[in-house]
Amino acid sequence: MTAAFTSLDSFRAALAAAGGADTAARDGAAARNGALTKPPGALGRLEDLAIWVAGWQGNARPVIAAPQIIVFAGNHGICAQGVSAFPPEVTAQMVGNFSAGGAAINQLARTYGATMSVVPLELETPTHDFTTGPAMSEAEVVSALRAGWDAVARDTDLLVVGEMGIGNTTVAAALGAALMGGDPADWVGRGSGVDDAGVARKAQVVAAGLARHADVLADPLQVLRCLGGRELAGMAGAIARARVAGIPVVLDGFICTAAALVLDRAVSGALDHAVAGHVSAEAAHGRMLDALGKTPLLDLGLRLGEGSGAAVAIGIVQAAVACHSGMATFEEAAVAGKSA
Ligand SMILES: O=C(O)c1ccc[n+]([C@@H]2O[C@H](COP(=O)([O-])O)[C@@H](O)[C@H]2O)c1
Numbered sequence: 001m002t003a004a005f006t007s008l009d010s011f012r013a014a015l016a017a018a019g020g021a022d023t024a025a026r027d028g029a030a031a032r033n034g035a036l037t038k039p040p041g042a043l044g045r046l047e048d049l050a051i052w053v054a055g056w057q058g059n060a061r062p063v064i065a066a067p068q069i070i071v072f073a074g075n076h077g078i079c080a081q082g083v084s085a086f087p088p089e090v091t092a093q094m095v096g097n098f099s100a101g102g103a104a105i106n107q108l109a110r111t112y113g114a115t116m117s118v119v120p121l122e123l124e125t126p127t128h129d130f131t132t133g134p135a136m137s138e139a140e141v142v143s144a145l146r147a148g149w150d151a152v153a154r155d156t157d158l159l160v161v162g163e164m165g166i167g168n169t170t171v172a173a174a175l176g177a178a179l180m181g182g183d184p185a186d187w188v189g190r191g192s193g194v195d196d197a198g199v200a201r202k203a204q205v206v207a208a209g210l211a212r213h214a215d216v217l218a219d220p221l222q223v224l225r226c227l228g229g230r231e232l233a234g235m236a237g238a239i240a241r242a243r244v245a246g247i248p249v250v251l252d253g254f255i256c257t258a259a260a261l262v263l264d265r266a267v268s269g270a271l272d273h274a275v276a277g278h279v280s281a282e283a284a285h286g287r288m289l290d291a292l293g294k295t296p297l298l299d300l301g302l303r304l305g306e307g308s309g310a311a312v313a314i315g316i317v318q319a320a321v322a323c324h325s326g327m328a329t330f331e332e333a334a335v336a337g338k339s340a
Pocket residue numbers: 083084085086163164165166167168169170190191192193194252253254255256280281282285302303304305306
């Protein structure tokens with residue numbers, strides 16, 4: 001699926017042109033849900049999830065036969081400022097681990113029958129330190145958006161995007177602060193394990209980035225370019241592609257949601273095709289999900305990234321769809337309906 005955009009403006013236009021869910025399929029699924037052999041509402045949020053998938057798949061009896069997980073990787077100039085507990089080489093080393101099948105996300109992909117691919121984005125060329133200049137040029141951010149767009153397979157029926165990028169919790173915090181406002185200190189956390197001094201450094205770096213790029217804060221795609229990272233742009237490109245293609249998406253943790261937030265702020269309704277798979281232990285994630293009006297499916301204390309929380313939530317969506325599409329109706333099973 002080759003991307004139809006070559007600039008941030010044409011990316012925004014492609015996203016804005018996306019259609020909505022198929023209301024006939026959604027209404028059909030709601031009617032079917034009401035006829036299934038269970039007390040009304042007894043499957044709770046699973047019922048809403050199945051109807052939501054039906055709308056985006058355009059099928060009142062949806063299936064999840066081809067879930068896809070894509071892990072984007074990128075490196076960050078701000079790592080030189082001591083914002084992570086791990087050295088930046090770990091990003092490329094983990095890409096090797098993903099390719100060899102040794103990471104958590106490999107095991108989760110296999111567990112839920114999802115295909116998994118990893119997309120390293122110029123790891124040997126970290127983004128520019130955003131405290132001294134824009135993280136990326138327009139050509140660089142568009143290239144990463146296109147890599148994400150093109151990575152979505154044609155037959156995908158449920159998409160998870162994840163990331164690997166030492167330093168990227170500081171990037172996500174900068175995006176959160178830029179797009180939602182508030183004190184930089186409230187957006188930063190321990191990430192992959194920094195101490196109190198590291199958390200304080202992260203807050204200073206975010207504050208410096210906001211001051212340096214004050215002139216672009218009103219434009220979400222320029223915020224992505226100036227304060228973001230390649231793996232976040234890759235995720236944003238893939239989520240946007242899914243929106244245009246009508247593929248439902250499960251969002252992962254803090255970094256994935258920050259990338260998604262950019263789309264929501266750039267084009268209203270851009271995340272109508274997305275649910276929140278989980279809430280991360282990184283405290284600011286919950287605030288971001290609240291702002292997006294998304295209630296996470298899981299709260300397991302995860303703070304790994306890689307798409308791991310969303311991958312576990314694939315199982316929940318599969319369960320919802322299996323019940324919806326596989327259950328008998330009261331009539332088919334000759335079960336008496338509610339008497340009063
Ligand atoms: O997904 C999350 O909510 C999450 C929370 C904390 C850390 N991470 C992962 O840890 C890395 C970033 O942590 P850090 O401390 O280097 O900014 C990056 O590879 C993320 O995938 C991910």
